[in-house]
Amino acid sequence: MVHGSPADDHDCDVTSLLQAAAAGDGAAWVEIVERYGRRVFALAQSRCRNIDVAEEITQSVFVTVAAKVGSGEYTEQGRFEQWLFRVAMNRIRDHIRRIRRRLDTGDEATLNVIAARESDASNDTERVREITLLRSAMDALSDQDREIVELRHHGGLSFKQISDLLEEPLGTLLARHHRALKKLRETIESLDSRPEIISRLASGFTSSDSADNGFRALS
Amino acid sequence: MNNTSHTNHNHDPLLPDAFNDPLVASMARALDTLALADRAAARPDMAQRIALASMPKVHSDMQASAQTQAQTQAQTTAPAPISFVHNSYPLPRTPLAQRAWFALAAMVVLVVSAALVSITISPSTSTTQLADNTPNSTDSNPTTPRLADSTRADPTRARENQLATVAASPEVESWLSVATEMDAMWSVGLADISASATDLEERAQTTFAADQWISETSIDNDAI
Numbered sequence: 001m002v003h004g005s006p007a008d009d010h011d012c013d014v015t016s017l018l019q020a021a022a023a024g025d026g027a028a029w030v031e032i033v034e035r036y037g038r039r040v041f042a043l044a045q046s047r048c049r050n051i052d053v054a055e056e057i058t059q060s061v062f063v064t065v066a067a068k069v070g071s072g073e074y075t076e077q078g079r080f081e082q083w084l085f086r087v088a089m090n091r092i093r094d095h096i097r098r099i100r101r102r103l104d105t106g107d108e109a110t111l112n113v114i115a116a117r118e119s120d121a122s123n124d125t126e127r128v129r130e131i132t133l134l135r136s137a138m139d140a141l142s143d144q145d146r147e148i149v150e151l152r153h154h155g156g157l158s159f160k161q162i163s164d165l166l167e168e169p170l171g172t173l174l175a176r177h178h179r180a181l182k183k184l185r186e187t188i189e190s191l192d193s194r195p196e197i198i199s200r201l202a203s204g205f206t207s208s209d210s211a212d213n214g215f216r217a218l219s
Numbered sequence: 220m221n222n223t224s225h226t227n228h229n230h231d232p233l234l235p236d237a238f239n240d241p242l243v244a245s246m247a248r249a250l251d252t253l254a255l256a257d258r259a260a261a262r263p264d265m266a267q268r269i270a271l272a273s274m275p276k277v278h279s280d281m282q283a284s285a286q287t288q289a290q291t292q293a294q295t296t297a298p299a300p301i302s303f304v305h306n307s308y309p310l311p312r313t314p315l316a317q318r319a320w321f322a323l324a325a326m327v328v329l330v331v332s333a334a335l336v337s338i339t340i341s342p343s344t345s346t347t348q349l350a351d352n353t354p355n356s357t358d359s360n361p362t363t364p365r366l367a368d369s370t371r372a373d374p375t376r377a378r379e380n381q382l383a384t385v386a387a388s389p390e391v392e393s394w395l396s397v398a399t400e401m402d403a404m405w406s407v408g409l410a411d412i413s414a415s416a417t418d419l420e421e422r423a424q425t426t427f428a429a430d431q432w433i434s435e436t437s438i439d440n441d442a443i
Contacts, residue, residue: 034267037261042257051260055262059269070275070276154254185246198245198249
């Protein structure tokens with residue numbers, strides 16, 4: 001298990017790290033960024049599909065968090081992850097809003113770039129094609145459902161944390177997540193008629209290198 | 220369960236039993252795979268770079284007191300504003316360097332003035348000192364002339380004494396030599412100018428005579 005739900009000792013650890021970072025301990029801050037940086041990055045990357053943009057958003061998120069922690073505006077109450085990912089979601093929403101505004105104004109060049117990228121991706125290896133298929137299915141989700149899916153899988157948050165973050169009842173959240181996964185499955189099956197496609201997607205990558213290579217081919 | 224899953228859907232205590240649909244769970248594992256790929260896409264040094272770029276700035280009491288101390292020190296070192304009791308408009312401040320130059324120039328003027336005054340007064344002072352000599356001291360040295368009495372009695376002689384004292388200094392001698400040279404140059408220049416003036420006068424007279432002859436000739440021709 002790469003990342004699980006935060007336990008109590010984990011919260012205590014985060015609290016002490018935040019206090020040390022607020023007092024000027026650089027090593028504590030590095031530890032925080034290393035612990036959460038890739039999760040925030042994955043969340044941004046899933047939506048933006050651009051390493052540079054995702055990294056920029058990640059940095060922006062941690063700059064904001066550092067400013068709040070350093071100035072004492074944030075007081076740790078065991079909800080650091082919710083707060084961190086709320087900041088991240090707001091940054092990603094702002095970015096998506098800007099992108100959509102650009103697309104709505106008829107930026108033909110951007111549309112052509114996206115179309116070319118999708119075309120190139122379809123000509124890549126089988127694994128890359130499957131990832132492209134999964135991403136296309138996620139594009140078909142509504143923004144709200146997609147946020148739940150990404151916070152759960154890319155952000156690694158528990159449903160309870162997502163419930164706190166989005167300020168929605170837990171039951172509603174679970175139902176929406178279940179519905180979103182079903183919709184994803186239906187979309188993928190409609191795009192690829194092979195019966196084994198879901199099991200192939202669920203089998204995952206054989207190693208992190210192949211995952212890395214598969215992703216970079218899409219970026 | 221697949222090892223790549225990091226959300227552990229089948230054992231999440233928050234998930235209801237109905238959620239453990241095997242088809243939906245496989246979809247969730249596929250999303251976990253995608254999330255792992257996205258995490259792996261981050262550059263290896265990303266966390267270090269972001270951590271350095273976003274390091275929290277400490278706002279402690281020590282920093283605040285240090286800032287206050289620095290402000291106080293800056294106010295102490297700054298020159299006090301110039302203002303008058305009856306004037307609400309403060310005088311314009313001059314830069315510190317400019318004021319230093321003014322002070323230096325004033326000191327130079329004072330020193331030069333003092334030197335000039337001392338040079339001017341020194342002969343009379345010496346005569347005064349001589350005049351203050353008691354008759355006994357003069358009597359003790361019969362060869363010493365009684366200059367005080369003589370200068371008081373004869374202002375012309377006192378002036379000559381002053382001139383002699385001034386002329387005795389080497390600087391005055393050098394200035395006198397320069398003045399003599401300039402006098403000689405002026406004499407030569409004046410001689411040249413006078414010669415030129417004489418020459419011009421002679422030429423003018425000659426020209427006038429020629430013009431008169433031409434005019435007389437033309438009159439004669441007209442008469443013819």
